[in-house]
Amino acid sequence: MKKTLIFILAISLIFAFGCKNDKKKTEEIIEEIIVTEEPVVEVDGLIVSLEPKSESHVSGTVVFTEDNDAVTMVATLQGLDAGEHAIHLHEKSNCSSADGKSSGGHWNPTNQAHGKWGATEGFHKGDIGNFTADADGNGTITFTTDQWCIGCDDDTKNIIGKGIIVHQGTDDFTSQPSGAAGSRVSCGGVIQ
Secondary structure (H helix, E strand, C coil): CHHHHHHHHHHHHHHHHHCCCCHHHHHHHHHHHHHCCCCCCCCCEEEEEEEECCCCCCEEEEEEEEECCEEEEEEEEECCCCEEEEEEEECCCCCCCCCCHHHCCECCCCCCCCCCCCCCCCCCCCEEEEEEECCCCCEEEEEEECCCECCCCCCCCECCCCEEEEECCCCCCCCCCCCCCCCEEEEEECCC
């Protein structure tokens, strides 16, 4: 039944666009329909929307899932300047201020120095790191750790109530207390 509906829709599009002699556009639309034929996968976790801050146009979505005592974060962003940007978990799930500073500092429940994730000298539980945006301003980062949980009783691991901040620049992993990553260009709250 599903394939029949797709075929009928594809034929309808061919006729609709055939009048305009736009064969290439028709083929692109049909290909998109066929690609999206896959069933929708439900996410068992948290989905967080990121909103622009500091007069930027940076937005996106962050998905957190938990499996086998590890949390995976997948962030997809758009509207960035091309190049590297820092992303961190911050203390508060509060994005009310125009500059994103209402989210507080980096999430650091174990009172460590700021640093690159996994550094023996120490790092914040919110020190995720840097990712690269392409020439169109799109960027993604995937991060997995057993140092986080979603809604557990361990306050040093539970990410509920934390904020997600994307910075204008890169984290240098050495400047204290937060890596000198520049202004906060996007903010999202992980369920309060």
